[in-house]
Amino acid sequence: MPVKTTVxxxxxxxxxxxxxxxxxxxxxxxxSQVELMEASENLILNNAKTIAKHGIDIIPSNEFSFYDFxxxxxxxxxxxxxRFREIENPLERYFAIARGTVxxxxxxxTKWFNTNYHYIVPEIESNTEFEFIENKPLKEYxxxxxxxxxxxKLVITGPFTYLYCAKVKNTxxxxxxxxxxxxxxxxxxxxxxxxxxxxDEPAMVxxxxxxxxxxxxxxxxxxxxxxxxxxxxxxxxxxxxxxxxKLVYELPVSGIGFDFLEGIENLENISKFGxxxxxxxxxxxxxxxxxxxxxxxxxxxxxxxxxxxTEKIILSNSCxxxxxxxxxxxxxxxxxxxxxxxFANERLEELTILKxxxxxxxxxxxxxxxxxxxxxxxxxxxxxxxQKALHRKPEFAERYKKQMEILKLPLFPTTTIGSFPQTTExxxxxxxxxxGRISLEEYENFINNEIKKAIEIQExxxxxxxxxxxxxxxxxxxxxxxxxxxxxxxxxxxVQSYGSRCVRPPIIYGDVWRDxxxxxxxxxxxxxxxxxxxxxxxxxxxxxxxxxYPRKDISKKEIAYQIALALxxxxxxxxxxxxxxxxxDEPAxxxxxxxxxxxVNQYFDWAIKSFRIVTHEVKPETxxxxxxxxxxxxxIIEKIYEMDADVxxxxxxxxxxxILKAFEKFRYDRGIGIGAYDIHSPRVPQVEEMIEIVERSIxxxxxxxxxxxxxxxLKTRGWKETIASLSxxxxxxxxxxxxx
Ligand code: GLN
Ligand code: ZN
Numbered sequence: 001m002p003v004k005t006t007v008x009x010x011x012x013x014x015x016x017x018x019x020x021x022x023x024x025x026x027x028x029x030x031x032s033q034v035e036l037m038e039a040s041e042n043l044i045l046n047n048a049k050t051i052a053k054h055g056i057d058i059i060p061s062n063e064f065s066f067y068d069f070x071x072x073x074x075x076x077x078x079x080x081x082x083r084f085r086e087i088e089n090p091l092e093r094y095f096a097i098a099r100g101t102v103x104x105x106x107x108x109x110t111k112w113f114n115t116n117y118h119y120i121v122p123e124i125e126s127n128t129e130f131e132f133i134e135n136k137p138l139k140e141y142x143x144x145x146x147x148x149x150x151x152x153k154l155v156i157t158g159p160f161t162y163l164y165c166a167k168v169k170n171t172x173x174x175x176x177x178x179x180x181x182x183x184x185x186x187x188x189x190x191x192x193x194x195x196x197x198x199x200d201e202p203a204m205v206x207x208x209x210x211x212x213x214x215x216x217x218x219x220x221x222x223x224x225x226x227x228x229x230x231x232x233x234x235x236x237x238x239x240x241x242x243x244x245x246k247l248v249y250e251l252p253v254s255g256i257g258f259d260f261l262e263g264i265e266n267l268e269n270i271s272k273f274g275x276x277x278x279x280x281x282x283x284x285x286x287x288x289x290x291x292x293x294x295x296x297x298x299x300x301x302x303x304x305x306x307x308x309x310t311e312k313i314i315l316s317n318s319c320x321x322x323x324x325x326x327x328x329x330x331x332x333x334x335x336x337x338x339x340x341x342x343f344a345n346e347r348l349e350e351l352t353i354l355k356x357x358x359x360x361x362x363x364x365x366x367x368x369x370x371x372x373x374x375x376x377x378x379x380x381x382x383x384x385x386x387q388k389a390l391h392r393k394p395e396f397a398e399r400y401k402k403q404m405e406i407l408k409l410p411l412f413p414t415t416t417i418g419s420f421p422q423t424t425e426x427x428x429x430x431x432x433x434x435x436g437r438i439s440l441e442e443y444e445n446f447i448n449n450e451i452k453k454a455i456e457i458q459e460x461x462x463x464x465x466x467x468x469x470x471x472x473x474x475x476x477x478x479x480x481x482x483x484x485x486x487x488x489x490x491x492x493x494x495v496q497s498y499g500s501r502c503v504r505p506p507i508i509y510g511d512v513w514r515d516x517x518x519x520x521x522x523x524x525x526x527x528x529x530x531x532x533x534x535x536x537x538x539x540x541x542x543x544x545x546x547x548x549y550p551r552k553d554i555s556k557k558e559i560a561y562q563i564a565l566a567l568x569x570x571x572x573x574x575x576x577x578x579x580x581x582x583x584x585d586e587p588a589x590x591x592x593x594x595x596x597x598x599x600v601n602q603y604f605d606w607a608i609k610s611f612r613i614v615t616h617e618v619k620p621e622t623x624x625x626x627x628x629x630x631x632x633x634x635x636i637i638e639k640i641y642e643m644d645a646d647v648x649x650x651x652x653x654x655x656x657x658x659i660l661k662a663f664e665k666f667r668y669d670r671g672i673g674i675g676a677y678d679i680h681s682p683r684v685p686q687v688e689e690m691i692e693i694v695e696r697s698i699x700x701x702x703x704x705x706x707x708x709x710x711x712x713x714l715k716t717r718g719w720k721e722t723i724a725s726l727s728x729x730x731x732x733x734x735x736x737x738x739x740x
Contacts, residue, residue, distance in 0.1 A: 001311045002359045003303075005351040006058035008155050008198060008235065009288060009320020010051060011344050012065060013496050014043050015327065023066070023500040027099075033091055040064060041143060048144050048152070054348035055355075058196065058314070061144050061152035062137035066091070067098045067499045069157055070112075070119040070165050077181045078131040079166075081107060081123045090134075098499060100681035109498060109680070111591050111631050112165075113202055113238050115289075115323060116505075116547055118498035118630060122166035130177060132184040138192055153196040154189060158182075158234065159223065160216050164203040167632075172215040179222040186223055190230040198233045198257070202319075204247065205239035205263065207597050213243045217250050224252050233257055233282055237319035239595045240265035245273045257282030260302060261318040262289070267305065275309045284318035285354070286347045291324060291507055291549045293342045294350045296364035300357065315351050325493035325504070337488055337509055340369050371553065373486065373510025382561045390612040392620075392644055396670055399620040400646055400705075406621050407465075407533055407580060411740055412694075412708050412733045415465035415673070417627050417649055418537040418583065419473070419713035420454050421722055426471055447472050448525060455529045457723060462730045465581060466534045468526035470715065476539045476585060477547040481506030483518045484566055487548065501716075506548045508559060514566035517573060524577055535581040535625065536574040538567055541610040546588035556592075557606035564613035571614055575622050583625035583649075584614055587712075589640070590631035604639045611643045623647065629675070629712045634662040647671030651711035652693070663700040672701055675711020676729055682717070684724045690732045703740055708733045 013019045022039035025031040031039075044064045051059050065072050074080065075094055083104040087093040098120050100106030108121040137154045144150045159178045160171075168174045189197060204216070224232055231254040240263030241247060241256070248256055248269075256279055258266040275281055283306055285299045306313060327345040328338060342350060357364045392399070426446075433443035454469035473479035481487035487506040494502040519536060527534040541564040550559050571582055594603050615624045626643060629651035633640065637659075640648065652659045652674045659674065674697045677685035690708075698706055708729060714722050 001313075003313050003315055003355055004057040005055070005315045005355050006060065006153060006282070007051060007056055007317050007321060007348060007351065008060045008063070008200070009317070009322045010047050010060065010063055011322055011324065011326050011496065012043070012047075012063060013494060013502055014046070015330075015492070017494050017502055018043055020494075020500040020502055027095070027500075033089075036091075040066065044140060044143060045147055048148060048150055050345065051348060052148075052150065054345065055352035056348055057355075059144070059150050059152045060155045060198065061150075062140045062154045062156060064140060066094060068119045070122065070162065071098055071107075072136055073157055073162055074120070074122040076132065076134045076136055076185070077178070078133045079122045079124060079128060100678070100683055102683055105678060105683070106681055109630060114591055114593060114595055115238075116495075116497055116503070116588065116591060117322060119165060122162070124163075124166045124168050124174065126170075130181040132181040135185065135188055137185070138189060138194070141189075141194055142192075151195060153198055153233075154194055155198045155200065155235075156185075158199040158201040158203075159219055161201050161203040164206070171212060175215045175219040179219045182219075182223040183225065186230065186232070187226050190227055194230060196231045196233070198235050199253075200235045200237075200320075202237050204234070204236045204241055204243075205259075205595055206242060208242045213246055216247070217252075220251050220253065231255065233280070235282065237262070237284060237288070239263045240269065244269040248273070248279070249276050253279070255280030255282055255312075255314070257284060257316060259284040259318040261285070261287050267302070270306065270309050277310070279310075280312040280314055281306065281310050282314045282316050284316050286315075286317050286342075286350045287324075288317045288319035288321045288347070289323045290552065291328075291341050291343060292552055293340050293346070293367070293369060294354075295369055296350075296354065296357070296367060299354060300364060303354070303358065315354055317347055317351070321347060322496060325490060325495055330492045331490055333488060336371070337507075340371055341507070343493065371509060371551070375485070375511040375513050378511040378513055378562055378565075379558075381565055382558060385561060385565060385613055388616075390609065390616040392612075392616055392618070394620055396644065396646065400623075400671060402621055403580075403623040403646065407623065409464055410733075411703060411737050412706055413464040414708045414730055414733045415463060415535065415649070416458075416467055416710055416726065417713045418467050418470050418535075418585070419476075419715035420450075420467070420469035420471070421717050421719050422471070422715045423719070426450060430474065447522065451522060451526050452529060455526055455534075457719075458726075459530060459532070461723065461726050463726065464532065466526070466530055466532050467537060468522050468534060470537065470713070472522055475503055476713075477544050478504055478506055480518060480539050480544055481548060483516065484512055484514055484563070486510040486512035486562070503547065508545070508548050508551050510551070512559065512562040512566055514569050518567075518570050520570070520573060520577065523574060523579055527579065533580050535583050536571075536579045537583045537585065538570060538614075540584040540586040540589070540626065541567060541614060542592050542607045543586050543588040546592045560606055560610040561613060564610040567614045568617070571618060575618050580621065581623045581625060582615075582618070583627060584611065584645070585627045586611065586643075587627065587629045587631075589628055590633060590636055593636065604636075604642075608639060608642045611645070615645070623671075625649065625671075627712075633659055637662040637666050637668060641666075641668060641670065645670065647673065647707060649673040649675070649707065649709045649711075651675040660696060660700060663697075668701065669705065671705050671707060673707030673709040676708055676732065677710055677725060679710050679712045679714055679717060682721055684721050685728060687728050687731050687735070690729060691735060694732060694736055698736075708736075
């Protein structure tokens with residue numbers, strides 16, 4: 001039987017970030033809703049055309065989203081928080097849930113599995129009633145059918161994964177409840193001629209207990225009960241499918257999709273338990289997540305093995321292509337690098353090549369995928385550090401006391417997370433410098449001037465620990481990748497992080513080392529302008545690794561240690577130059593955690609150790625901070641503790657103080673600042689709201705350890721609301737100090 005190809009999760013933002021531009025124009029009132037709709041239709045049509053042009057057989061649809069596909073489902077199923085219900089215009093309401101309004105805070109946003117894509121958490125209460133009120137997928141299906149005459153495969157996120165994303169406690173109960181809206185949706189799709197639906201269930205790769213597995217199967221029986229012709233494929237990714245035997249044989253669907261790249265146990269399971277004759281096997285064999293060119297020989301061998309178990313094979317990507325930029329065509333990498341890279345469009349080409357080779361019995365094209373970009377000293381240093389204990393001396397209590405005396409900080413010290421507003425003028429200066437319109441000197445003067453203004457503003461507001469503002473950084477990872485050796489940077493390699501926000505993940509292609517200072521100049525300049533301590537700010541090793549594409553020839557642990565050693569040099573120089581507080585941001589600390597429990601401890605071992613490599617040698621007087629945000633930290637609080645940072649600032653306002661529950665169980669007796677307000681909303685937080693968060697927190701945390709700060713950096717905000725918000729925050733500290 002000839003193999004076919006399909007794809008899913010093709011990047012939504014467009015090759016030139018068209019979606020970002022349209023959204024931001026719309027939010028700023030520069031284009032109308034009708035124009036935004038037109039822009040979105042163009043994107044939908046162009047993406048489908050690109051996929052078809054590259055020879056893919058089964059074209060996906062319902063891949064577009066104005067913000068996030070989980071929020072799309074919430075709106076379709078009427079899971080709309082009470083506080084947004086009075087907004088009449090559906091699109092306005094949709095954006096309000098994601099971004100908040102003057103009156104209503106946004107819903108929580110968190111990371112999608114172990115990726116840097118973020119979704120809006122559905123607010124499901126114990127009495128939530130689902131209702132099928134809008135068929136968004138069908139609209140997109142019909143658009144592609146009427147405009148391009150494509151009969152597409154609809155892609156939606158499945159009930160189990162949706163509920164997992166909603167963080168419901170009683171999953172079995174809700175699976176039972178949500179089944180009928182999925183059932184109505186699928187019925188309506190079938191009535192309208194849809195022939196294939198892919199239901200994404202990445203949550204099926206998590207550790208599943210028996211009862212859950214049974215409830216999932218029951219739920220799928222219900223949602224597919226009335227279907228007669230329509231084919232349903234369940235797609236899993238990011239790891240191997242759990243409860244393989246039961247799910248593969250009992251799910252009442254036409255096919256199951258596997259990630260054969262990250263889910264190495266999938267192949268073992270197929271070999272052990274076989275594969276049902278009545279189902280198609282969707283083989284995820286080209287990566288949606290890393291940019292390394294597919295090794296055809298290796299993959300053909302894998303497919304060869306699969307054909308021993310089934311004939312019905314559809315070739316696909318391993319996981320959504322959203323994690324990759326659109327194409328390498330517009331990049332100017334050195335040749336030895338570009339020959340080993342593939343982004344989303346190149347994945348389409350690879351699938352078509354694989355298909356042709358298999359169906360026509362041809363030889364695969366000759367490939368040279370070798371890469372060697374090593375620095376002789378780096379691996380030696382890594383093996384040395386591997387032996388070391390890395391304990392900071394003395395223990396926290398003693399050193400914290402010393403630090404606070406030297407720093408002369410009041411109770412409830414106030415600070416920010418690092419970045420300050422990146423204004424249009426700043427972006428213009430950067431673009432002018434890049435294009436050669438202004439000199440390096442002019443650019444640096446501009447940055448210094450911004451730093452100066454920021455210091456003045458912070459002094460005036462009355463903050464206790466100041467920052468230089470990160471004006472020289474476009475992005476907290478890209479900035480370091482540009483300065484360190486071993487990284488390649490893209491020009492157009494944009495990947496969606498959330499909503500309209502995109503990042504350009506750097507590519508780690510060789511050994512990482514530091515041949516020049518990274519942050520010294522700006523930090524030291526800021527410190528000359530004030531008597532208050534200026535905090536040096538670095539991005540941590542795990543986050544730099546996690547938000548870059550790692551090389552494949554050495555382990556992640558090894559790469560993290562290489563980065564950590566480079567950052568350690570920077571920390572030591574900052575300290576030597578008189579900087580007394582150094583913050584190592586690790587917002588991706590949780591994100592790097594493996595999805596299977598059995599692999600978790602090993603990860604934390606090296607993740608914690610890399611943080612300690614960066615910080616272990618500083619003097620007791622030097623205060624080490626870290627910062628984390630937009631993930632669930634509750635179940636890893638003990639691991640965070642082991643990083644042995646003196647102070648952590650942690651986001652909590654968007655997850656509504658959820659983190660506090662962790663402190664009820666675990667005594668966190670180190671410095672801590674719980675995000676006092678949500679920086680993603682343009683809304684200025686009121687003093688009372690912040691006092692409430694602080695008061696709740698200090699019931700669980702010793703007041704001598706408590707810091708007050710926003711929940712993340714302020715670079716996406718404007719100056720006006722930033723000054724207003726921080727002034728309120730400082731007021732909060734003053735009030736609380738009086739009460740203490
Ligand atoms: N220091 C960074 C900033 O303030 C931290 C950003 C982050 O946590 N994502 O922008
Ligand atoms: Zn943050």
